[in-house]
Amino acid sequence: xxxxxxxxxxxxxxxxxxVQRLDGRVKFLYFxxxxxxxxxxxxxxxxxxxxxVTLAMAFYARVAKPILQTLLIIVVPWIAFAVPILALPFGxxxxxxxxxxxxxxxxxxxxxxxxxxxxxxxxxxxxxxISSALLFFLTTxxxxxxxxxxxxxxxxxxxxxxxATFQFxxxxxxxxxxxxxxQVARGLRTDVGFVAKxxxxxxxxxxxxxxxxxxxxxxxxxxxxRGFSAxxxxxxxxxxxxxxxxxxxxxxxxxxxxxxxWVYVNIGYxxxxxxxxxxxx
Amino acid sequence: xxxxIKEISPTGKAIIAVVLIPTIAALNYVGxxxxxxxxxxxxxxxxxxxxxxxIGGFWVGAIGGFLYNIIMALTxxxxxxxxxxxANVAIALIAYFMMKMGWTDLKKPMxxxxxxxxxxxxxxxxxxxxxxxxxxxxxxxxxxxAAVYTAVLxxxxxxxxxxxxxxxxxEIIDKPISFIISVIIAQRIPKRFILAR
Numbered sequence: 001x002x003x004x005x006x007x008x009x010x011x012x013x014x015x016x017x018x019v020q021r022l023d024g025r026v027k028f029l030y031f032x033x034x035x036x037x038x039x040x041x042x043x044x045x046x047x048x049x050x051x052x053v054t055l056a057m058a059f060y061a062r063v064a065k066p067i068l069q070t071l072l073i074i075v076v077p078w079i080a081f082a083v084p085i086l087a088l089p090f091g092x093x094x095x096x097x098x099x100x101x102x103x104x105x106x107x108x109x110x111x112x113x114x115x116x117x118x119x120x121x122x123x124x125x126x127x128x129x130i131s132s133a134l135l136f137f138l139t140t141x142x143x144x145x146x147x148x149x150x151x152x153x154x155x156x157x158x159x160x161x162x163x164a165t166f167q168f169x170x171x172x173x174x175x176x177x178x179x180x181x182x183q184v185a186r187g188l189r190t191d192v193g194f195v196a197k198x199x200x201x202x203x204x205x206x207x208x209x210x211x212x213x214x215x216x217x218x219x220x221x222x223x224x225x226r227g228f229s230a231x232x233x234x235x236x237x238x239x240x241x242x243x244x245x246x247x248x249x250x251x252x253x254x255x256x257x258x259x260x261x262w263v264y265v266n267i268g269y270x271x272x273x274x275x276x277x278x279x280x281x
Numbered sequence: 282x283x284x285x286i287k288e289i290s291p292t293g294k295a296i297i298a299v300v301l302i303p304t305i306a307a308l309n310y311v312g313x314x315x316x317x318x319x320x321x322x323x324x325x326x327x328x329x330x331x332x333x334x335x336i337g338g339f340w341v342g343a344i345g346g347f348l349y350n351i352i353m354a355l356t357x358x359x360x361x362x363x364x365x366x367x368a369n370v371a372i373a374l375i376a377y378f379m380m381k382m383g384w385t386d387l388k389k390p391m392x393x394x395x396x397x398x399x400x401x402x403x404x405x406x407x408x409x410x411x412x413x414x415x416x417x418x419x420x421x422x423x424x425x426x427a428a429v430y431t432a433v434l435x436x437x438x439x440x441x442x443x444x445x446x447x448x449x450x451x452e453i454i455d456k457p458i459s460f461i462i463s464v465i466i467a468q469r470i471p472k473r474f475i476l477a478r
Contacts, residue, residue: 035361070357077422085420085427091434091443122417129361137356161303161344165352168307176311180318190319197321198458202465204315205308209332209466212304213474219300229296 013138018245019061024140024148026246031132033253037260038128044117045272047124054131063138067131074130078123086115094118094278117275142166147240156234160223172212179207294476298341301476305333305345306352309369323455330369331463334376335385337476342373364415371407375399376460385464393457400456405448409441418444426451 014020019027034054038047051071058064086092088102088109095112102109140148142163149159183203184190190200223229263271270276308329316325327346334342346369354363379385379399384392412418418440420427429450434443 039361074358081420081422081427085431085434090431091436091438093438093440118417118419122419126358126361126416130358133355134357157299160299161306161348162352164300164303165306165310165348168303169310169352172307172311173314176315176318180315194322197319198323198462200319201315201321201323201325202462204319205312205328205462206466206469208311208315209308209329210469212308213301213470216297216300216304216474220296223300224296228299229293 013061013063014141015062017061019057019135020139021243021245022139022249023240023242023246024136024144025151025240026242026249027136027140028148028152030249030253031129031136033257034132035125035129037257038125040264041260041269041271042117042121042275042277043270043273044120044124044275047121047128050128051124051131054128054135058131058135058138061135061139063135066138067134070130070134071127075123075127078126079120082119082123083116084119086119087111088115092118097276114276114278117273118278121273121275143236143238144240147236147238150234150236151240160228164219168212172208175211176204176208179204297474298337298476301333301337301341301474302345302348305329305337305341306349308332309346309349310352323458324451325455325459327369327372327456328459328462328466330372331376331460332466334373335380335463335467336470336474339373339377341476342376343370346370346373361415364411368404368408368411371404372400372456375404376463379460385467387461387464396457396460397453400460401449401453404456405445405452408448408452409445412448413441413444421447421451423451 034050038050041047055064055067058067087095088111089095092112092115094114097113098110099113099116100111102111146159146163149162150156154162180188183200188200188203189196192200306329309326312328313324313326315321316323326349330342330346330349332342333345337345347366350366350369351363354361354365358365379392379395382395384395386392409418420430426447430443430447433446434440437443
């Protein structure tokens, strides 16, 4: 099963650390803030600092393992493909600064700074976005998530859709696994060609879709019976409220923003690596 | 006693749509997982958007697809990936257009022509714009697609063209197959779930 499903099967890790105690809105703001900052700057070292800070919080909150797994599956292969294709002379149009040569079977090929910078900086931007998002997701339980979204004035029907999707994914994934095992038991071969693989795909998704659509009506009746559409004020299991720790965390983010703004104005968009701006970078 | 079975649907269409949307989002996700399990040569995570459009109308497909991208952006893919939600809206729009034009009959040649032109050639132009503007372009981390990207880039030196051809190479197979899968499933769905007119 993919890392995605195993990840979305996880509910928030309950531990008594400051990360879990932080209000969902503060963690969500950190996720947005970190992502925006790494997009404003163009510096792989700065991105690495953000990844390191987020991972340090994740280790403390005991949720580092799934985050590291996701980064290994998405970001590392991306860098592995992007760096050789863009840094070597394969035609990346902004390449001009040679930083060294690589010897392949006796032939010397130049390695360009622009392609290398691009091939590392962009995937690391995504690494910051993924790790901060997962930190929010894995340390905020569903009751708090609902309360957070409710406080953010998200419409109630939309909140239901988001939370229901998180609930449906592991259920449908399990059902798909059962259907696949049943099909294999009655002779479905998986070591087949292109067209047969598409047919195999159909043999799993058709029963899965029909079964999940059958449940749609049951769920709809259940929601109606609980007064989902009733024109009354909704109540919540958990009341989101900002505490002292949230204000401290927000102050740190505010100070960091001020420092980074100063760096951007006085040193530039690539303060540590000193990369030059390229279009799309 | 009469043997006739009467189906009772006490719920309104609006509430069915509210439950259908997360189901579409979850089916998109699980579709991608099944692709991994079967090692099928497609992405497989947009067919439910098309199916949602065919059975629930444009908004059900578009919101279901968009929601799938939001969930993925908030968890596995990283925030900037929310922008791919608009790709799902485009997919739903094309499916809705084809449905309204009557191009959902797989026996008609026009269905196949429209499917390849709209999903295989036009849609990659949209995804190329997103991938360059938000993700900087560059090779995908799928070996064949990356090889196509490298070949076009090294032979033409055109960054935008290399991205477009790479996207077309993956979409021209994936999206028409997703459309065919959705049409086949939509034909097997009980009438009571068809909200689209």
